[in-house]
Amino acid sequence: MLCVPDTYFPPADNAEWATVAPELLGWDTEPIDTLYTYLEAQNTRGFLVLKNGRIVLEHYWGLSLAGQPFDMESYWYWASAGKTLTAMLVGIAQELGYLQLSESSSLYLGPGWTMLTPEQEAQITILHQLTMTSGLDDDVPDPYCTDPECLIYRAEPGSRWAYHNAPYTLLDGVLESATGQAFSPFFNQHLRDPIDMQGFWLYSGFNHVFYSTVRDMARFGLLILNRGLWAGVPILQDESYFQAMTKPSQTINPSYGYLWWLNGQDTFMVPGLQLPFPGPLTPHAPADMIAAMGKNGQLINVVPSQGLVMIRMGDNPDQSLIPLIFQDELWQHLTPIICPMD
Numbered sequence: 543m544l545c546v547p548d549t550y551f552p553p554a555d556n557a558e559w560a561t562v563a564p565e566l567l568g569w570d571t572e573p574i575d576t577l578y579t580y581l582e583a584q585n586t587r588g589f590l591v592l593k594n595g596r597i598v599l600e601h602y603w604g605l606s607l608a609g610q611p612f613d614m615e616s617y618w619y620w621a622s623a624g625k626t627l628t629a630m631l632v633g634i635a636q637e638l639g640y641l642q643l644s645e646s647s648s649l650y651l652g653p654g655w656t657m658l659t660p661e662q663e664a665q666i667t668i669l670h671q672l673t674m675t676s677g678l679d680d681d682v683p684d685p686y687c688t689d690p691e692c693l694i695y696r697a698e699p700g701s702r703w704a705y706h707n708a709p710y711t712l713l714d715g716v717l718e719s720a721t722g723q724a725f726s727p728f729f730n731q732h733l734r735d736p737i738d739m740q741g742f743w744l745y746s747g748f749n750h751v752f753y754s755t756v757r758d759m760a761r762f763g764l765l766i767l768n769r770g771l772w773a774g775v776p777i778l779q780d781e782s783y784f785q786a787m788t789k790p791s792q793t794i795n796p797s798y799g800y801l802w803w804l805n806g807q808d809t810f811m812v813p814g815l816q817l818p819f820p821g822p823l824t825p826h827a828p829a830d831m832i833a834a835m836g837k838n839g840q841l842i843n844v845v846p847s848q849g850l851v852m853i854r855m856g857d858n859p860d861q862s863l864i865p866l867i868f869q870d871e872l873w874q875h876l877t878p879i880i881c882p883m884d
Contacts, residue, residue: 588855675794705813
């Protein structure tokens with residue numbers, strides 16, 4: 543396991559999290575107010591940047607947005623950024639011997655979880671669910687629906703990438719069947735509690751959504767920055783799984799790992815379209831940045847080369863399922879602070 547040099551891990555009490563002044567890092571403080579003005583205009587509620595674990599930037603917009611209080615102790619939803627929690631949990635479950643990514647999902651979900659023939663259904667694996675390549679049709683009236691009648695054949699598994707929530711959500715059922723435990727207690731025991739993170743899962747229709755504070759979201763980002771190691775304790779020891787999770791998982795959309803978005807690739811795809819776009823996902827961010835992205839601009843950006851974790855929670859900045867344009871604009875404001883011109 544590799545650890546970022548001089549990495550700091552916060553104590554259990556979020557209020558005691560250590561900070562470091564941006565000036566001490568050689569950052570330019572002059573553009574910070576412009577950054578915060580931009581974030582407020584984009585309906586941001588909370589924003590935080592870590593450098594090697596210490597808080598450098600942190601700001602909250604409480605009553606100034608929607609008249610609702612929001613501060614360090616406020617909970618907010620992760621939306622699809624929470625997919626990355628599930629990706630880690632699947633890796634932990636595999637490490638503990640509960641499942642294998644190559645196994646058919648039907649082993650855990652049972653026969654008839656889709657409208658496919660038994661032969662077609664058996665071809666879908668846990669890996670396909672992790673990589674958005676199940677081959678199930680995402681162009682259905684409700685792509686969130688996990689009922690069998692909503693899950694119909696579109697293509698051979700592994701041959702088509704499509705951002706489809708239902709197969710992802712069913713990973714909950716895979717984990718529960720494989721481990722013999724309810725999803726939340728297994729998550730709490732093996733991922734949330736070992737890093738002193740607070741938060742909870744709630745069902746909203748077919749969706750299973752995680753809620754936490756900004757600082758608790760940052761704890762998970764810090765765990766990812768340190769490749770599954772927390773203060774000397776391995777949360778995920780399987781380096782090969784972590785590597786696969788944070789690298790291109792297939793060639794159709796190389797900007798997608800195991801439920802993580804990846805910068806620095808030659809092309810990327812977006813939800814709802816089958817066309818690849820040229821260039822990296824977020825041109826103004828460091829090439830090695832990996833991202834958890836959720837509806838209405840919920841963001842975890844991790845930059846291993848710079849020891850950075852960036853968190854954003856808030857309301858809708860741009861009406862998209864994944865906030866690509868907003869994320870790139872955010873980095874256009876952040877980069878001059880972190881990397882000032884000489």
